[in-house]
Amino acid sequence: MSNTQLLFGRSGPIATLTLNRPHAGNAIDLSLARELLTAAIACDEDEGIRCVVLTGAGRYFCTGGDVGGFATAGDATPSLLKELTAYVHMAVARLARMGKPLVTAVNGPAAGAGIGLAALGDLALAARSAHFTLAYTAIGLSPDGGASWLLPRLIGLRRAQELIFTNSKVDADAAADMGLVTRAVDDAALVQETVELARKLAAGATAALGFSRRLLLCSFDNALETHMEAEARAIADASRTAQGREGIAAFIEKRKPDFWRMDGMPDEDPNEDTAV
Template sequence: MTGLRVERNGAVAVLTLDRPQAANAIDVTLARALMEAAIRCDEDPGVRCVLLTGSGRFFCAGGDVGSFGDAGERLPALLKEITAYLHAAIARLARMDKPLVTAVNGPAAGAGIGLALLGDIALADPTAHFTLAYTAIGMSPDGGTSWLLPRLIGLRRAQELCLRNTRVGADEAATIGMVTRVTAPDALATESIALAHALVASATSAIGATRRLLLDAQTTPFEAHLDAEARSIATQARTAEGREGIAAYLAKRKPDFPNASIPGAR
């Protein structure tokens, strides 16, 4: 058992953290499976959107603290192994061309918050809540949480959440920008897969370029970012999806991005 369920729903790859008996906590096996799945999603041209969610009552409780205790003196080495796989998975999910939707079906803590925040669009069930919890067990953040959180909610709020381990409910998380929005009760699964399929119809190459620009914007000097934008939009003009988008606009029809790259489709 890898602790990760990978399914296809048309052009959507659905990744489900599947250790409900352990609150979907991340151990070495799950971290490795997530990395392998992220690479497959990135490389598979048939996948045009990725949806990440959890099974059972929790989204993800973060690292598997039980395994931390069992590791004894090996704990530093174990943490390096887990983060090697987990961070590779997160980097691939962040940098792939395909959009990422996160469906936060319940409580998230630690690295689970990093996974939740990673979505381009993050939907939350009303029962979801978020607690960093690292310093409560004498640890510091991983899973991209200390990078993503201040960029989404501001440094001041991030400092308090990280240092005091304040619990943030779903509605507050949406208000301060941790998640995109909260769904109606029992509507998360339906709304998230519908959203993923809507994104499937978009121009994947343009989404990938936009994701990269947004990801780099906070750390790239303004003039360098302007150059990156210029190069990116010129590159998009060379793509089949770029040509299809312009042609559809001029013909006053809906673009067919999914088939634009298939020879002979038009």
Template structure:
């Protein structure tokens, strides 16, 4: 059985964590498969949007604690390798020239928490809960959680959520701005794929530049970021997508960005 399902629905790729009997916990095999899939999605121009979700009742329980325990004295290097491979996959998904939609089908904990929040659009089933869980194990976070949470909810709330392991419902996560919105469980996949279809019909090159600008915004000075925006929009307006967008606006029609290759 494949630990990661890779399916295509037209120009939308759907990646599904597929270790339901292990709560979709992340072991090295799954992290390597996720990196390979992320690399393929990044490099395949026919894929215009990527959806990430999980099989079964959980989205992802984080790292595979059983595998870590079995590692004995080698647990440090093994967990380091596991986290590094996961981070490479997450980086590839964050830097690809197309949007990422995460569909949080159930509880997300540990590194699964960061993975859930990494989408441009994050839809969570109402049954989903979010738990950092690191403190209970006596470890510090991975999966980008200490980078993502302060940017999404502010430092003070991030400190409470991670350090005191505050458990959040999907509704609380929506109210805080942690996720895009909470969805009824039975509607999550259909609504998520509808969102992905709309994004896939958009100007993916421009979306890619927008993703880069947003990721860089906290590290750049005001003037540096303004210059990057100026260069980005100049490049975008000159592209086939930009020309199609302008022509559609002037022609009072809907743009066909899929056909603008």
């Protein structure tokens, strides 16, 4: 895949999407939004991809929408925003609902829609130089990119209200403490920790991870009995897969399961020579 605003890298079973407008803080314009959607669909559709990493080029992770473009659009700004959010929201939805895990490597400051993208990861690692500011209401706008849906679920309604209404800046360690990201890591360790995490997930039972993603995504919307029925169907379906059979057999035989081979993947080891 040839992109300019978004780099699509592939190393074995791991795909890495890199927001690539470092001169603009990786702010999202129409071109980047379109490329993000195209990449999200490609990751969703490619069965050889077992884990997706999302990160940013340069100093910033993502500073949100391209506000300069909003100003240039003038009276056409509402139309621009509707088109921009159409692409971004479709990309977020596909990344959220694909049957493989998403790791976000927040390499620097995130704001606006960048916070939605950072929080979207099943596992989100933040460099300690990163900080988070919603920033929408500071320029007279309201959240997008899934931020107002994700934040109450991850950090609670009260904290979400505070961050959205006051535009408080949150550093990486505080973001981890409140659950906005999984953990904060030293800047120099971010790439290596991301690689190790992506390798571990790529070598795992991706079918079970996909079922788990779907269950967690709908857990706030279902009544208990409805959700338990979804759990019952999911675990039964997981047991039908080659990975499920391998996991049960490995447990009984007291050995490590080989989910990679059970998926009919090529002989290369997903834990070797994989870069982000």
